[in-house]
Amino acid sequence: MNIKMTIEYDGSGFCGWQRQNNQRTVQGEVEKLLKKFFNQPITIDGSGRTDSGVHSMGQVATFKSNGSFAPEKLKLIMNRLLPKDIFIKELDEVDLDFHGRYSAKKKKYIYKIDRSEDRSVFTRKHYCHYTKPLNLEAMKEATKFFIGEHDFTAFRAKGSGNINPVREVYEINFQEEGNFLEIEFIGNGFLYKMVRIMVATLLDVGTGKLEPADIADIIISKDRDRAKKTAPPEGLYLAEVYY
Amino acid sequence: MNIKMTIEYDGSGFCGWQRQNNQRTVQGEVEKLLKKFFNQPITIDGSGRTDSGVHSMGQVATFKSNGSFAPEKLKLIMNRLLPKDIFIKELDEVDLDFHGRYSAKKKKYIYKIDRSEDRSVFTRKHYCHYTKPLNLEAMKEATKFFIGEHDFTAFRAKGSGNINPVREVYEINFQEEGNFLEIEFIGNGFLYKMVRIMVATLLDVGTGKLEPADIADIIISKDRDRAKKTAPPEGLYLAEVYY
Numbered sequence: 001m002n003i004k005m006t007i008e009y010d011g012s013g014f015c016g017w018q019r020q021n022n023q024r025t026v027q028g029e030v031e032k033l034l035k036k037f038f039n040q041p042i043t044i045d046g047s048g049r050t051d052s053g054v055h056s057m058g059q060v061a062t063f064k065s066n067g068s069f070a071p072e073k074l075k076l077i078m079n080r081l082l083p084k085d086i087f088i089k090e091l092d093e094v095d096l097d098f099h100g101r102y103s104a105k106k107k108k109y110i111y112k113i114d115r116s117e118d119r120s121v122f123t124r125k126h127y128c129h130y131t132k133p134l135n136l137e138a139m140k141e142a143t144k145f146f147i148g149e150h151d152f153t154a155f156r157a158k159g160s161g162n163i164n165p166v167r168e169v170y171e172i173n174f175q176e177e178g179n180f181l182e183i184e185f186i187g188n189g190f191l192y193k194m195v196r197i198m199v200a201t202l203l204d205v206g207t208g209k210l211e212p213a214d215i216a217d218i219i220i221s222k223d224r225d226r227a228k229k230t231a232p233p234e235g236l237y238l239a240e241v242y243y
Numbered sequence: 244m245n246i247k248m249t250i251e252y253d254g255s256g257f258c259g260w261q262r263q264n265n266q267r268t269v270q271g272e273v274e275k276l277l278k279k280f281f282n283q284p285i286t287i288d289g290s291g292r293t294d295s296g297v298h299s300m301g302q303v304a305t306f307k308s309n310g311s312f313a314p315e316k317l318k319l320i321m322n323r324l325l326p327k328d329i330f331i332k333e334l335d336e337v338d339l340d341f342h343g344r345y346s347a348k349k350k351k352y353i354y355k356i357d358r359s360e361d362r363s364v365f366t367r368k369h370y371c372h373y374t375k376p377l378n379l380e381a382m383k384e385a386t387k388f389f390i391g392e393h394d395f396t397a398f399r400a401k402g403s404g405n406i407n408p409v410r411e412v413y414e415i416n417f418q419e420e421g422n423f424l425e426i427e428f429i430g431n432g433f434l435y436k437m438v439r440i441m442v443a444t445l446l447d448v449g450t451g452k453l454e455p456a457d458i459a460d461i462i463i464s465k466d467r468d469r470a471k472k473t474a475p476p477e478g479l480y481l482a483e484v485y486y
Contacts, residue, residue: 120251
């Protein structure tokens with residue numbers, strides 16, 4: 001059987017998605033439980049990694065098993081036994097050639113910002129706290145330059161290997177509600193820390209440090225030193241993976 | 244100088260408000276910082292205790308100091324040095340006879356309930372997750388019996404000593420937004436765990452286990468065994484203290 005899981009997690013208590021020795025990770029916790037259930041090591045293939053502190057509303061992972069079981073039942077048992085900061089939203093049998101990473105076509109990330117003047121003890125792990133005044137119109141204008149297929153070398157963290165740096169960004173949307181701002185990114189994929197670097201650059205546009213058109217220059221430059229900052233992980237959510 | 248602080252805290256990381264040896268408490272953390280600042284032990288007087296896991300949007304505490312300093316400056320420094328789960332919202336000089344506990348006239352508590360079908364990794368520390376269908380009209384009807392001055396012996400936890408069990412409840416209000424329900428309690432004071440016991444009893448009315456008028460019976464009975472349950476701490480917020 002090939003099983004597809006859609007997984008929600010609160011990233012604040014994890015050293016990211018990927019299994020690591022002696023670190024608490026989401027993949028590690030899920031595999032540990034599956035090993036108990038199936039009495040053998042199980043490897044799950046996530047749609048991609050998320051960094052330490054980054055959350056998920058819709059990470060997808062697949063695994064293969066020889067056992068025969070009712071997916072709905074496994075889901076119930078897992079949600080009872082998993083730590084409270086992981087929740088399996090869906091668990092279904094899928095075609096054998098379906099793969100969490102290779103089959104992914106599009107991804108949606110959401111970045112949440114709390115613009116309240118005071119820091120909040122309640123939002124601190126799930127929003128980026130940002131107090132500088134922002135020109136949202138300029139930020140929206142700037143997003144136009146991200147849309148489309150580009151070489152995003154300037155917007156990926158160093159140490160991400162020599163993966164093809166060309167990605168297509170389909171949509172960037174803003175949602176405001178009171179002091180809360182959400183920026184939604186949809187693309188065919190995102191490079192290492194690319195969303196957080198785009199957010200930091202958009203915030204620089206919002207404060208007037210950069211002009212919207214500077215985004216085009218930075219992309220063309222392929223120079224990571226032009227897009228220096230990385231927005232903090234606590235605001236970032238992997239929201240959906242499309243297949 | 245007599246100083247009044249209004250303190251917000253995320254109760255999920257604390258063994259409650261009150262200072263205890265070898266336990267992380269809000270009072271303990273604030274006093275530890277004040278001791279560093281004033282180079283001598285400082286005792287703060289909170290408006291009352293909150294239990295392990297219970298939050299505050301508006302706990303008030305006072306302390307006296309011989310030093311002379313600008314309150315606004317102390318507030319800034321404290322908010323920079325305090326752990327991220329404590330925030331001083333206000334810090335002002337007040338009359339010498341003002342006291343965090345003895346001067347309190349009224350308190351407001353809010354109890355937050357997440358009625359979503361699935362448990363949420365994001366709300367788990369700040370809402371009580373409750374999935375049974377609720378008859379809100381019956382619950383609202385039931386609150387009428389709490390309003391007024393009553394002997395609330397049936398609604399206080401054992402081990403709360405022989406404090407006068409008479410309290411006056413002024414208002415109980417409901418707010419619904421999507422899957423979220425908030426119940427607000429305003430009274431001249433609340434006994435140990437009284438709000439959480441009232442909430443659990445109201446939920447029993449909501450599910451039909453109790454009739455609204457049973458509340459009157461339970462109050463008159465002064466029998467704690469009639470109001471058996473206590474709602475979990477993660478939904479409870481000390482919202483405001485009135486002087």
